[in-house]
Amino acid sequence: MSDRLPPLTALRAFEAAARHMSFARAADELHVTPAALSFQIKSLEDHLGTPVFLRLNRAVDLTEAGRALAPGVTEAFQTLNTAWRSTQRLTNDTTLMVTAGPAFTAKWLAPRFYEFARAHPDIDLRFSATLRALDFTRDEVDVAIRFGMDKAEPGLWSLPLEGEWVCPVMTPEMAERFPTPESLAQATLIHDDSISFLRPRADWAAWFRLMGLPFDATHGPRFTGADHAVDAALAGAGIVMGRRALVVKDLFEGRLVAPFAHAIELQARFRFVCQSGAENRPHIAAFRHWVLDEVAKTTSVTDALQKTHIMDIPE
Known part of the structure; x- marks a missing residue:
């Protein structure tokens, strides 16, 4: 042998x-x-x-x-x-596999990606909408848009995107019916449970404490998917604590409004992630620049919001 x-x-x-x-x-x-x-x-x-x-x-x-x-x-x-x-x-700079959560894919990437496709017709975009953290090598992923705390991950290059916040958002018609924070006591409150893991919590109860209002914030429909919660608000079913990245396009285009000045700033945010050393590969760099340009287009929409850090809201 x-x-x-x-x-x-x-x-x-x-x-x-x-x-x-x-x-x-x-x-x-x-x-x-x-x-x-x-x-x-x-x-x-x-x-x-x-x-x-x-x-x-x-x-x-x-x-x-x-x-x-x-x-x-x-x-x-x-x-x-x-x-x-x-x-x-x-050696393949013509196919770009991007993974992101279902809500970010539905509310941020999907409504915008045609702009990237028009500017880069030579790059074939592919999306994997999942909350599972895919492996860049095993799952053949080029870019991940991940939500969480800023942290160093061995072997990965990470770029934090715009700061994230939540505040009440609603249709213009709903804003006419509920013109003040106090009037929300009579409104249908839509709950986005996708960020219920954050501590301290950034939910309706936290926002009412910020406003000094002793309201019961436990009633109203609850959604595990942030995109579904936003869709319910867009349909006029109620008022949601909207996350910046998921509602900013609707705010920019007038489908939703944020009539109250106060927002809760989160510690967690979205990050652009790829393998270390791959950030300057032509198709990945093109996608990164496009993401940053798209973020910059809507930064002025909420400049008037007074953002209070989540840690500064009393329990």
């Missing part, structure tokens, strides 16, 4: 056959004949000095040696495939 590794083609044939538990299906996957695949596995067994498969009647099973070999070979090919795809992406 040699200490040298068998040929890669033999290991690949074994990995496919062990995964499918079928020589025929493995041969189909590898685009070879069953006879050619059997020959490769036999050469691996000769190299190892022991069988890796039990040839049964119209079936196969792994031997003890095959069961010992299969997990490591599968992992090795997965690692090799990941490394190959990552290297290919270094």
